[in-house]
Amino acid sequence: MAKNILCFSISLFFLIGISSPLKAEVSKCEECHIKVSPKQVEDFKRGEMAKSLDCTDCHGTDHQSEADVGKAQLPAIATCQGCHEEQAEQYLSGKHALGLVALEAMPYTHMQPEAFIEGQKGCGGCHTLGITDQKARGSDKRKYYPYGMDCQNCHTRHAFSKKEAAEPEACKTCHMGFDHAQWEMYSGAKHGVAYMINRDVDPENKHRAPTCQTCHMPNGNHRVFSAWGFLAVRLPEDDAEWMGYRAAILKALGVLDPEGSPTPRLEVVKAGKVARLSKEEFAAERKRYVDTCRQCHSPNFVAHNMKNADKMIKEADKLFAEAIEIVAGLYRDGIIPRKKDAPAYPDLLTFYDVNTKIEQTLYEMFMDHRMKTFQGAFHLNYDYSTWYGYAKMKKDLVEIRETAEKMRQDKKLKP
Ligand code: HEC
Ligand code: HEC
Ligand code: HEC
Ligand code: HEC
Ligand code: HEC
Ligand code: HEC
Ligand code: HEC
Ligand code: HEC
Structure with missing residues (x-):
């Protein structure tokens, strides 16, 4: 009996040890942020990454209190790339990662209102794509597109869910409206209608009709073109x-x-x-x-x-x-x-x-x-x-x- 308990404790130790090294107690960041932004912390805790990561993996350790918030790092693609090389490299070889290049190449971009571009309330809200380096951004981050990193466009923070990103609505925030109404087109056409009806009435077979991702990210390939x-x-x-x-x-x-x-x-x-x-x-x-x-x-x-x-x-x-x-x-x-x-x-x-x-x-x-x-x-x-x-x-x-x-x-x- 004692032997069994010992065995059980050892395996429990290994289970916890392997799936969440050092992440057993609530981190300093969480302790304070549960007051600052409680739902955000909850979102993260529900996600897959909370099993082995904490806030510092993406935001660094330089900011430790209310007095030094400016020192918090905001992740860029390279942050995720360290652990998700395949997805990041595919993504970077695709068209999305050129979104900022396209925006800045437009002859009249510099004449648009600042809130529209840098403030991300117009073109800049959808086009701050392809910033790879945290430091490049961090050095002047209050001026140069302070927020907006690519991977969260489909895997919204801080859930970073694979399931969410696989639904066609994940594309809707940008692929809608005036000049690229792909959402309205797809959701009103046979493919979208068939997918969504099946998602409601026969979820196991919903993929008999394609989603945006079926055609544009086949086999989960992040190179979109x-x-x-x-x-x-x-x-x-x-x-x-x-x-x-x-x-x-x-x-x-x-x-x-x-x-x-x-x-x-x-x-x-x-x-x-x-x-x-x-x-x-x-x-x-x-x-x-x-x-x-x-x-x-x-x-x-x-x-x-x-x-x-x-x-x-x-x-x-x-x-x-x-x-x-x-x-x-x-x-x-x-x-x-x-x-x-x-x-x-x-x-x-x-x-x-x-x-x-x-x-x-x-x-x-x-x-x-x-x-x-x-x-x-x-x-x-x-x-x-x-x-x-x-x-x-x-x-x-x-x-x-x-x-x-x-x-x-x-x-x-x-x-
Ligand atoms: C003592 C409380 C406290 C602690 C500890 C703390 N934070 Fe914060 N943090 C704040 C507050 C308050 C803000 C919001 C400031 C604002 O928006 O006015 C903030 C903002 C942030 C931001 C947003 C920065 C930005 O540029 O908008 C990030 C990211 C962040 N914290 C991450 C962390 C991480 C990671 C840790 C642990 C290493 C941590 N925080 C520890 C209080 C704290
Ligand atoms: C897997 C990486 C990752 C982890 C881990 C992570 N974050 Fe974030 N966080 C992000 C991303 C991406 C952004 C958005 C950055 C941007 O918009 O440029 C962000 C933005 C933020 C912001 C500013 C934006 C906002 O909505 O207020 C705060 C505050 C923040 N995180 C707090 C936290 C806290 C607290 C934790 C731990 C519970 C945490 N983060 C863990 C990736 C992460
Ligand atoms: C320190 C390593 C590390 C970093 C940095 C990191 N991740 Fe992860 N990520 C993991 C691990 C571990 C898992 C869980 C196992 C797996 O699915 O590979 C995971 C899982 C995921 C998943 C799948 C979640 C699910 O629902 O199955 C997504 C999406 C994801 N990460 C996105 C990101 C994004 C976006 C960033 C950058 C903002 C990031 N990760 C940064 C290690 C990391
Ligand atoms: C709602 C999000 C959104 C806003 C706002 C937005 N765009 Fe776009 N933009 C997109 C999407 C999505 C595409 C790709 C559409 C497609 O291929 O059908 C795109 C494509 C482009 C392209 C073509 C890129 C290429 O290589 O073919 C340019 C240039 C561009 N946008 C500039 C702008 C400018 C300038 C503004 C502001 C006046 C702006 N966009 C506002 C989402 C947006
Ligand atoms: C255009 C939408 C979109 C963007 C942007 C995006 N992803 Fe994904 N991601 C997806 C979809 C869809 C899946 C699910 C693919 C599948 O069904 O296999 C996914 C799956 C993942 C997974 C889980 C892979 C697995 O097989 O478990 C990881 C990790 C991931 N993405 C990381 C990232 C990272 C890192 C970035 C930024 C470089 C990123 N994603 C940007 C749509 C996106
Ligand atoms: C944050 C906004 C945003 C989201 C979310 C988004 N896209 Fe895009 N997408 C863009 C922009 C901006 C461009 C144009 C990039 C450029 O200027 O090069 C683009 C380009 C594309 C293109 C390439 C068009 C070409 O010129 O070849 C396809 C295809 C595409 N997106 C599909 C998707 C799909 C599918 C999803 C969801 C899984 C998605 N996008 C999610 C903003 C977005
Ligand atoms: C995952 C399976 C799947 C994929 C992939 C797929 N389709 Fe379909 N498609 C369907 C289903 C299911 C229907 C609905 C059957 C019907 O017409 O009654 C359909 C219907 C259609 C229709 C008839 C639309 C109408 O209004 O009657 C056309 C045209 C079509 N698909 C073209 C395409 C093209 C072109 C591609 C590739 C770019 C494609 N499909 C990819 C499953 C798929
Ligand atoms: C059945 C497959 C299929 C589905 C589903 C689908 N697309 Fe497409 N999409 C295509 C094809 C085919 C093209 C044209 C490719 C080419 O240039 O040869 C295209 C082109 C595009 C383009 C480039 C500009 C254009 O519209 O011609 C964008 C952006 C795009 N799709 C986004 C989306 C988004 C977002 C969704 C979901 C709301 C979606 N697509 C659903 C097959 C699909």
Whole structure:
């Protein structure tokens, strides 16, 4: 009997010892933080990591009291990378980790309100992605995006749960709304509806329909990337007619100058991996999607769907190129004055920071309606593709034609 108790105590000792070395008592940090931010501590204690980590593993030990809060470290990707090398490296090789690069490359970012960017109440709320080094941030952290680290975007702090990150809602906070309504599209389309109905009525079989993660993070791969990208401009292009439309778009993006020669912005496109720049690169990204679809659908069915989604981009580009050229004509003829140091061409990357109504319409046609036309096609939401996308592009084009005509007449009357 005594021997059994001894055995039991020894195994208990090892069990506790192995699963939570030195973490038996409540840490100093927790003792105080249970008063400062009680639910936060509870969240952490419920998570998997509380079994073997404590607050200091991510926040360091420099801050010990209310008087030295500024010394608390805020984790960056490298903090998690130390223990989760695979996920961190996959993540860093994907598109998310370039979110800040894309934001800072935009010509008008520095003109936005500070609260909007550094204060993370606008663009900066979603784009503070890819800061790897705690120190780089820590050195000036009150100014340079004080909060916002990548891994918690799907694994919210301090639960850091795998289950939570695997649900499609984990993507919703950013992939929704005006220019990237993937959440609305998916959740209203067959895949999302089938997934969510099954999650409620037959949870064990919910994965008969795909989630965002099924298609974009197959096998839990944290390297998230698409073939077309946000702007849907790839190079080279075999279809000559389509390439004609694309050239107008690339000029309006400032990647080509009005004569069609590459500008320094092409380097930005490369650095931010904004577009696939070889056929091989495009094909490799596309293949990953097709392979996933084929787990549930036949090859012909998948090919048919991909081909027609691609064609929707071409249809959208046809309307958009005409609109760009009308506005470019107004620049060429001096009806819209060119901006200092800028070519006589519309610049789509200025988004809404434009001076004329016609350019506001062009911006909406680009960011809102063209996006919805093709994003809806890939996400099987025919309502978005039609009524919020293609139909609106037609309306934009009519408006742009009429407004341009009127601007020309006004100029004749009041030169
Ligand atoms: C004696 C109380 C006390 C102790 C001990 C303490 N903290 Fe804090 N800590 C605070 C208070 C109070 C704040 C909030 C300050 C504010 O927001 O005004 C804070 C803030 C923080 C922050 C946020 C910092 C920021 O930049 O916003 C982190 C992270 C943190 N503590 C981690 C820890 C860790 C890790 C430990 C243990 C090594 C610890 N704390 C120990 C009181 C304490
Ligand atoms: C696995 C890493 C990890 C551990 C362990 C951890 N945190 Fe955090 N903590 C984070 C991350 C990530 C952030 C968000 C940083 C950012 O936004 O840049 C954060 C932010 C904070 C903040 C500031 C933001 C807020 O919501 O108030 C406080 C305070 C904080 N942690 C306290 C704690 C305390 C107390 C513990 C221990 C019970 C703890 N943390 C354990 C990763 C961790
Ligand atoms: C000191 C090592 C260490 C650090 C640093 C660390 N983790 Fe962990 N993490 C672990 C261990 C141990 C587990 C539990 C066993 C496992 O799942 O690998 C875990 C589990 C996880 C899980 C799975 C939880 C679940 O529900 O199954 C996630 C997600 C996670 N960590 C995210 C993070 C993030 C994000 C960071 C950085 C903010 C981080 N970890 C930092 C060691 C660490
Ligand atoms: C609600 C979150 C959110 C806000 C706010 C936001 N973005 Fe984005 N942004 C995203 C998402 C998500 C994507 C990727 C969408 C896609 O690929 O369909 C993206 C993509 C981009 C891209 C394209 C990156 C590329 O390489 O293709 C740029 C540039 C960009 N955003 C700039 C901005 C600017 C400038 C602002 C503020 C005026 C802003 N964003 C506001 C979430 C946001
Ligand atoms: C875009 C959303 C997203 C982001 C951002 C994200 N993760 Fe994950 N993570 C997931 C999903 C989804 C899973 C579950 C994958 C699966 O089902 O196998 C997961 C799983 C994990 C796991 C558990 C792996 C396992 O098999 O047990 C760890 C650890 C982890 N992530 C760490 C991280 C770290 C570290 C970062 C930041 C570099 C990060 N994640 C960023 C979505 C994300
Ligand atoms: C059935 C698979 C599938 C599901 C589910 C899915 N997507 Fe997609 N998604 C795709 C395909 C296919 C593309 C286009 C890939 C390409 O460029 O070849 C795409 C493209 C994207 C893009 C790039 C811009 C665009 O829309 O074309 C983003 C961002 C995106 N998806 C996010 C999401 C989010 C967020 C969810 C969930 C709310 C989701 N997707 C659900 C298959 C899926
Ligand atoms: C914190 C906001 C945020 C969350 C949460 C988020 N994303 Fe993103 N996502 C972005 C931003 C911003 C970009 C554009 C990055 C860039 O500028 O390079 C992006 C890009 C993408 C792209 C690549 C589009 C391209 O250009 O190739 C896909 C696909 C994508 N996200 C899918 C997802 C999925 C799936 C989830 C959930 C599992 C998710 N995202 C969660 C903000 C987010
Ligand atoms: C995990 C399995 C799974 C994956 C992966 C998957 N699908 Fe589906 N898909 C389904 C189910 C289930 C349905 C609903 C069956 C039905 O149409 O009644 C469906 C329906 C569809 C439909 C019919 C939509 C409608 O409105 O009627 C299309 C088109 C489709 N999928 C295309 C794709 C494409 C393209 C991919 C890859 C990008 C893909 N699916 C990936 C399971 C999947």
